[in-house]
Amino acid sequence: MKHVAEARRYAVLRRRIDRYLHTVMKKRPRSTARELWDACRYVVETGGKRVRSTLVLLSCGSVGGRVESAVHAGAAVELMHNFTLVHDDIMDKAPSRRGNPTVHVKWNLNNALLVGDVLLGLGYTCLLSTSSRNIQRIAQSYTTGLLEVCEGQALDMEFEQRDDVTLREYMQMIGKKTGGLIAMATELGGLLGGGTPRQVHALRDFGAHLGRAFQIQDDLLDVVAEEEKLGKAIGGDIVVGKRTFLLLTALERASGRDREVLEAVLRHGTETDPATRAIDVTTGERSRVVEAVTDIYRRHGVIDEAVRHIERSTARATAALDLLPRNASTRMLRWFSELLVKRAS
Amino acid sequence: MKHVAEARRYAVLRRRIDRYLHTVMKKRPRSTARELWDACRYVVETGGKRVRSTLVLLSCGSVGGRVESAVHAGAAVELMHNFTLVHDDIMDKAPSRRGNPTVHVKWNLNNALLVGDVLLGLGYTCLLSTSSRNIQRIAQSYTTGLLEVCEGQALDMEFEQRDDVTLREYMQMIGKKTGGLIAMATELGGLLGGGTPRQVHALRDFGAHLGRAFQIQDDLLDVVAEEEKLGKAIGGDIVVGKRTFLLLTALERASGRDREVLEAVLRHGTETDPATRAIDVTTGERSRVVEAVTDIYRRHGVIDEAVRHIERSTARATAALDLLPRNASTRMLRWFSELLVKRAS
Numbered sequence: 001m002k003h004v005a006e007a008r009r010y011a012v013l014r015r016r017i018d019r020y021l022h023t024v025m026k027k028r029p030r031s032t033a034r035e036l037w038d039a040c041r042y043v044v045e046t047g048g049k050r051v052r053s054t055l056v057l058l059s060c061g062s063v064g065g066r067v068e069s070a071v072h073a074g075a076a077v078e079l080m081h082n083f084t085l086v087h088d089d090i091m092d093k094a095p096s097r098r099g100n101p102t103v104h105v106k107w108n109l110n111n112a113l114l115v116g117d118v119l120l121g122l123g124y125t126c127l128l129s130t131s132s133r134n135i136q137r138i139a140q141s142y143t144t145g146l147l148e149v150c151e152g153q154a155l156d157m158e159f160e161q162r163d164d165v166t167l168r169e170y171m172q173m174i175g176k177k178t179g180g181l182i183a184m185a186t187e188l189g190g191l192l193g194g195g196t197p198r199q200v201h202a203l204r205d206f207g208a209h210l211g212r213a214f215q216i217q218d219d220l221l222d223v224v225a226e227e228e229k230l231g232k233a234i235g236g237d238i239v240v241g242k243r244t245f246l247l248l249t250a251l252e253r254a255s256g257r258d259r260e261v262l263e264a265v266l267r268h269g270t271e272t273d274p275a276t277r278a279i280d281v282t283t284g285e286r287s288r289v290v291e292a293v294t295d296i297y298r299r300h301g302v303i304d305e306a307v308r309h310i311e312r313s314t315a316r317a318t319a320a321l322d323l324l325p326r327n328a329s330t331r332m333l334r335w336f337s338e339l340l341v342k343r344a345s
Numbered sequence: 346m347k348h349v350a351e352a353r354r355y356a357v358l359r360r361r362i363d364r365y366l367h368t369v370m371k372k373r374p375r376s377t378a379r380e381l382w383d384a385c386r387y388v389v390e391t392g393g394k395r396v397r398s399t400l401v402l403l404s405c406g407s408v409g410g411r412v413e414s415a416v417h418a419g420a421a422v423e424l425m426h427n428f429t430l431v432h433d434d435i436m437d438k439a440p441s442r443r444g445n446p447t448v449h450v451k452w453n454l455n456n457a458l459l460v461g462d463v464l465l466g467l468g469y470t471c472l473l474s475t476s477s478r479n480i481q482r483i484a485q486s487y488t489t490g491l492l493e494v495c496e497g498q499a500l501d502m503e504f505e506q507r508d509d510v511t512l513r514e515y516m517q518m519i520g521k522k523t524g525g526l527i528a529m530a531t532e533l534g535g536l537l538g539g540g541t542p543r544q545v546h547a548l549r550d551f552g553a554h555l556g557r558a559f560q561i562q563d564d565l566l567d568v569v570a571e572e573e574k575l576g577k578a579i580g581g582d583i584v585v586g587k588r589t590f591l592l593l594t595a596l597e598r599a600s601g602r603d604r605e606v607l608e609a610v611l612r613h614g615t616e617t618d619p620a621t622r623a624i625d626v627t628t629g630e631r632s633r634v635v636e637a638v639t640d641i642y643r644r645h646g647v648i649d650e651a652v653r654h655i656e657r658s659t660a661r662a663t664a665a666l667d668l669l670p671r672n673a674s675t676r677m678l679r680w681f682s683e684l685l686v687k688r689a690s
Contacts, residue, residue, distance in 0.1 A: 033499035087462060091455040110436040110502055113458065117432060118495045120465070124488040128481060136473060136480050143469040150463045154378035157455055 006335040009328075010054060013067070017053040020075045021045070024122060039103050039115045040122070043082050047098045051340065052185045053078045055207065058336065059189020061329025062321075063199045070192045072130040076142065077185045079123035084149050084181070086116040091157060120146070134191045141191060145184025152177025159243045163266045167248040171212070178218075179211030186210075202323035206333070209320065213313035213341045219244035220306045221343075223294050235290030241268040245309065246302050250293075253300040261292055314341050351680040354673075355399060358412070362398040365420045366390070369467060384448050384460045385467070388427050392443045396685065397530045398423045403681065404531040404548045406674030407666075410538020417475045418537055421487065422530045424468035429494050429526070431461040436502060465491070479536045486536060490529025497522025504588045508611045512593040516557070523563075524556030531555075547668035551678070554665065558658035558686045564589035565651045566688075568639050580635030586613040590654065591647050595638075598645040606637055659686050 021044050028037045053074035060070035088094075089102040090112050096102060104112035127142050128135070155173040159165045186207030190200035221230060222237040223246065237244050243266075251262050297303050317337050324330045366389050373382045398419035405415035433439075434447040435457050441447060449457035472487050473480070500518040504510045531552030535545035566575060567582040568591065582589050588611075596607050642648050662682050669675045 033496050033503060035503065036496065036499040087458055090458060111499075113432055113435060114495055114499055114502075116462075117465075118492065120462075121488055121491040121495060124469070124484070125492070128485045128488060139469070139480075139484055140473045143466055143473060147463065147466040147470070150459055150466060151378050151381065154381040154456075154459055157459075158378060158380065 003335055006332055009332060010336065013054050013057050014050045016057075016071060017050045017074050017078060020071050020126075021078065024075065024126060035107060035111050036114055036118060039107050039111055040118055042100075042106070043086055043103060043115060043119065044079070046100055048078065048082070050074075050078055052081050052181060054336065055182065055185045055333070056189040056192075058329045058333045059186040059203045059207075060193035061189075062203070062324045062327065062333055063190050063193035063195030064325060064327075065189075065193020065195075067329070069131070070189055072126045073138065073142075073188050073192055076123045076127035077145075077181070077188065079119050079126060080142070080146060080149075081181060083116045083119040083123065084153070086112055086119065088153060090116075091153070130192065132192055134194075138188060138191050141184055141187050145180050148176045148180030148184070152180055163263070165243050165248060167245070167252060170243060170245065170248050174212060174215040175208065178215040179208045182211035182214065183207035199324055202320045206317045206320035206337075209313045209317035210337050210340065213310045213317065213337075216245045216306055216310050216313070217341050217343070219246055220303070220310070222246075223290075223297060224303065235286070235294070238265060238290050238293045239268070239286055241265050245306055246297055247293075249305055250297055250300055250302045253302070254296060258296045258300070261296060265289070265293060310341055314338070348680055351677055354677060355681065358399050358402050359395045361402075361416060362395045362419050362423060365416050365471075366423065369420065369471060380452055380456050381459055381463060384452050384456055385463055387445075387451070388431055388448060388460060388464065389424070391445055393423065393427070395419075395423055397426050397526060399681065400527065400530045400552065400678070401534040401537070403674045403678045404534020404552075405538035406534075407548070407669045407672065407678055408535050408538040408540030408544045409670060409672070410534075410540075412674070414476070415534055415537045417471045418483065418487075418533050421468045421472035422490075422526070422533065424464050424471060425487070425491060425494075426526060428461045428464040428468065429498070431457055431464065433498060435461075436498070475537065477537055479539075483533060483536050486529055486532050490525050493521045493525030493529070497525055508608070510588050510593060512590070512597060515588060515590065515593050519557060519560040520553065523560040524553045527556035527559065528552035544669055547665045551662045551665035551682075554658045554662035555682050555685065558655045558662065558682075561590045561651055561655050561658070562686050562688070564591055565648070565655070567591075568635075568642060569648065580631070580639070583610060583635050583638045584613070584631055586610050590651055591642055592638075594650055595642055595645055595647045598647070599641060603641045603645070606641060610634070610638060655686050659683070 025037075025041045025044055028040065030037065056074040056077050057067045057070050060073075061067045085097060086103050089097055090104050090109060094102050095105055100106075102112070103115050107115075124139075124142070127139060130138060132138060152173055152175075155169075156177055159169070159173065183204050184207070187200055187204040190203035195203065219237065222244065223235060225234065227234050236242075237247070241247075247262065247265065251259070251266070254262055314337060318334060321330055321334055324333075370382075370386045370389055373385065375382065401419040401422050402412045402415050405418075406412045430442060431448050434442055435449050435454060439447050440450055445451075447457070448460050452460075469484075469487070472484060475483060477483060497518055497520075500514075501522055504514070504518065528549050529552070532545055532549040535548035540548065564582065567589065568580060570579065572579050581587075582592070586592075592607065592610065596604070596611070599607055659682060663679060666675055666679055669678075
């Protein structure tokens, strides 16, 4: 097996973050505002690959900082990520997350709303436990990340109501929604590790490109993944008419009958009530539509274009790493970014 | 007219905050994520007495700091306050605020959720523009305030589902929900102004007592205010069975038929669907119930007890001010706290 050492080190870092988060949650009361704290523990302690935290730790190490000193900030980024998941799930009316019912389903909307708010507050609490000369800049970077993610989510919701979204707009949106948080994670690591302005900039670039590759890979997996590995049905984005890299690229290329099919898919997306959506997701029509759209994607080279885009963004991310010291953490960042964009789920 | 100078100075500080907030909102984009930013402007720029901001500025001045240096933090506290209003209004399904439709009514739930998140992000942005040696401690204090307010709101929601809430629990809840933010505001001012630990502690105490007085005054106004001045119907808390200082004190004192009436009011509160509430708020029954309960309050000395409690908390707040330098800002704090607890709306 290749890269055994890297996989082992990732497991160590991940456990370190898990342990830290467990301590944070354990300190919270058990008897007062019980629903709130139970639900916070439920979100934070049931899974997650701690990808963003690990990026903070490794970025810190890559510029020569002590990885341990970045654990507070690593946990803070994970908590902000969890905050966005809980609030996004409310907005998307998502029934489940990581195979478990979402907070607003398991409890209720009001509790989920507050849980999100509290997770963000805990994120700042962890971040501000950091001891660093750069603390003001670090907290500013964290806050910029927060605002970017929120703005990205607002754009994503706006796009759901529009059928004239361009690929360019989509790339801007994912740059904020997915890229914002990852670029913030790698930048924070650089600031914590005491990197030079050039190194911090390179780390931010690395994160931004990686975030883009990560999101397009996510879009791609919806049609090319194996269902068991993905853990959900293939073509879910198509069925709900989600504006993805694939759909928007296809719309720029297709004409005639193909275009009509894609526009029908787009319209289904603007239909917010699942019951009245034109595609009946409970019958065989689902697989027929998914197949037809996937076929259009293939014929117009959309899948290949996505793969090229992922490769290009990954190459740019890797190029940014060339500006950093060549040490074990930088090598881990390289390995980690390849792992992320080659993942099967 | 008495206190003309103080009233004039308050108007000046209030305008300073308004102007600062206007600049913050003006910097936000107008063309992208438009619903989000329009709604943020709507919340921030339509009113509010800027009470909490003013407390930050005056607290800073009271320990010898430059009031101007606290404007960032003053705006930050106002933004956090607005964040809580937008999210609380979602949870309470409130149709209007300050005479205008709430964000989730004027736009929708998803936008309101994000608007709250963004206002909090902007709050941190303003706070972190502060130039102070104490910035880490300042940001920690702000974050503690955030968590207290959220926990207070969680308790408030929990109480709605229970009919065995004690007065003691209620006092703890308002200590967090209302007191948390005000104590944070005055503490921040002290930290910004470079106060000694003892002064900062005194300012925090001042804020905590003032917050308590402020909330009980709020509860009291529901039955003793003049309808035109209050800007909403008298007895609103009674009709929805809200657990207030008055209701919980009355429950500790009343027995027999009086107790039955109060328990019926409590039960109405646990009935979340207004349509099936036992008190029909659209008919004359409303005024009959409000009158009956107000009469119980009077007969059991509940109104007097509330007034005594407000006076006691105000006296404690004022006593805390005695530990501060005697200057114009400290005098203003004294005047301002009297103004707040003697207000008619």
